[in-house]
Amino acid sequence: MRLRALLDSGVPGIRLLAGEEELDRGVRGVMTTDLYDPSRYLSGGELVLTGMLWRAAPEDSEHFVRVLVGAGVAGLAAGVTEVGPVPDDLIAACERHRLPLFTIGEELSFARLTEFVVRRISTERASDLTAVVDRHRRLVQAATGGTGLDGILGMVAADIDIRCWVLSLTGRQVAAGADPLTGELCTALARGHLAARARRARPPYRERIGGRVFSMLPIERDDGTAAAAQGVWSEWSLVVEEDVADWSEQRRGLLDELARLVAVEADRVEDGRRLGRRLAEDVLHLLDAGADPGEIAARLRVAEPDAPDAVTWQLVAAAVTVPGTDPDAAPGRRGATTIGRMARTLVEEALADLGTQVLVAATADGAVAMVPGPSEDVAAELRERLAGLEGAAGEGIRLSLGVSAPVTRADALRGALEESWHAARIADGRPGAFAVVGHEELASHVLLLAAAPESVRRGFRDRLLSPLTAYDARHQADLVTTLEAFLDCDGSWTRCAARLHVHVNTLRYRIGRIEELTQRDLSRLEDKVDFFLALRLR
Missing domain, CATH: 3.40.1390.20 (HprK N-terminal domain-like)
Structure with missing residues (x-):
């Protein structure tokens, strides 16, 4: 009262x-x-x-x-x-x-x-309990009636003014009962969830962002085959914009009931993904066995039965590095299987809701996804949807993804698969918790740089740039910045001076100092190319 x-x-x-x-x-x-x-x-x-x-x-x-x-x-x-x-x-x-x-x-x-x-107080508690029981009944009716998570969460928001959402650990917004969260807020909540798991906090997790308080309740489930590491990444979170620690026991009971309904939906989604996994595994086995392209095309038509004959496919290769696992584990060993399932889960979440059935299979080295057309910028989608992994506290997981060029023929899938894995190996050499390399980068100098051993690349870079970085450190100069601007301006003295806000004579002095320190001539194309590559290796 x-x-x-x-x-x-x-x-x-x-x-x-x-x-x-x-x-x-x-x-x-x-x-x-x-x-x-x-x-x-x-x-x-x-x-x-x-x-x-x-x-x-x-x-x-x-x-x-x-x-x-x-x-x-x-x-x-x-x-x-x-x-x-x-x-x-x-x-x-x-x-x-x-x-x-x-x-x-x-x-x-x-x-x-x-x-x-x-x-x-007793009268009001009895009334509250009756209302909660009635809400539980209507929640179950909505779930069995096919309302979907958005409808159920919307009913809760309208009936008892609880604003809630369902997010995946990659930051994907699975369902919303109120206005959708911004991408930045979804990413921040996903990182908060990961950080809470890392420090073994007791749920519900609490996160304050921009003056708003959110509680996150993990929706834990297990399909009976998933390893513990995959279970983390397949986990969804019920997010409520309140501090539920202050809620009454009856109100918390309603939240638990809602969480159970979300878990049912999560299991339904998991069941739907199994068919795509089997199809993807079949196609990969056929590619490995050198099967007839007609047989491969027949398997792919099962995934897109209503699509035209010329379906565009892009392949995505994903490699996951986890602390404490053996990166050289042979196929079939437990560590490699766990990594493959983890990679599969991450890619499935990252490519969910594209509007097409994405086929994803776990492999000994990670996972492979087959994304049907019409062709989209798959690499850009992956970068945006996996932004929550960057800065995820305490996980120590690294995800490297490569995206092939679009192909329309079954006999081109083998080459697309090799191209995606090669792009993933290039991504693995980049900094950060995750990196994505698209097929367009394989047609540039990036391909040549990635093919060289790391020790060779490091030595090449240091021989050219170390004299400049040392000079900059001793004299508080900007020779490296000047060199980069000069090359970006295609050697134009006036444009480069304007960009750096210096006189042309000052620019000429700096370029002369660079040539003196490195014993190179920036009027020669060969030396310009060498400097360009060295700067890209920083």
Whole structure:
């Protein structure tokens, strides 16, 4: 019940003295005390009844009120039978600390007031429980009636004003019961979820972002075959824009019921992905066996039966590096299988909701996805959807992805597969928690750089750039920046000087210093190419 009910119900003999603006506080119980410090008997939310026998001097009022406020009581009611009218110092202390204060006349006994409050609380709790049971029933009906997660979450938002969403650990918004979250907010929540798992926090996890408070309840499930590492990445999270730690037991029960319905939907999605996995595995086996392209095309038509004859496919290869696993594990060993399943789960989540059936198979080295057309910028989609992995605390997982060029013929799939794995190996040499390399980069100098051993690339870069970086460090100069700008401007003195905001003579001096330190001539094409490649290897 609310404190306001003490005044609205017409109970005789009770009058408000302070704290009118705080009358919407909830009351969870009643306690009668005349102890100077009753804090050890208070748990918060009580209406405290007192005869004021604890007050021996005016300064005692400040102490008593501080104790009550610190314990989180809802309000204070003082009887006047024993010591007379409520003193001004107690009224002033309650006003300072925003604690509602009532005075109880001689015609109203503490026993009668306690009976009224307890009866009112019991009635409201029974009413709340009935409402919760009714909501549970309607949630189940909505789920069995095919409403879908969006409809169920929308019903919860409209009925009891709970704004909630379902997110995957990659930051994908699976369902929304309110306005969709921004991509930045989804990414921040996914990172918060991962960080909470890493520090072994007890759910629901709590995250404050931009002045908004969110609670995240993991939706844990197990398909009976998934390894523990895959289970983490296949996990969804029910996100509520409130701190659910303050919720009543009945309200938390509704949240648990909602989480169970989300788990059912997660299992349904998992079942739907199994067919795509089997098809992808079949196609990969046929490619490895050198099967007839007609047989491969027939298997692919199972995935897209209504598509035209010339379907465009792009292949995505994914390699996952996990701390503590053997990167050279032979196929069939447990470590490689776990990595493959993890890679498959990550790619499935990253490519979900594209509007087409993506076929994903786990391999000994990671995973392979087959994305049907019409052709999209698959590499850009992956970069955007996996942004939550960057900076994920405590996981230490690295994901490297390569995307092939689009192909329309079954006999071109083998080459597309090799191209995607080669792009993934190039991605593995890049910094960060994940990297994506598209097929367009394989037609540039990136391919040549990636083919050289790391020691060769490092030596080539250092021989050209170390004299410049050392000079910059000693003289607080900008020779490396000047070199990069000069090459970007195709050797144009005027354009480069304008970009650097320096005089052309100053630019000529810097270029001369670069040539002197490196014994190279920037008027020669060969030396320009060498510098360009060295800068790309930084």
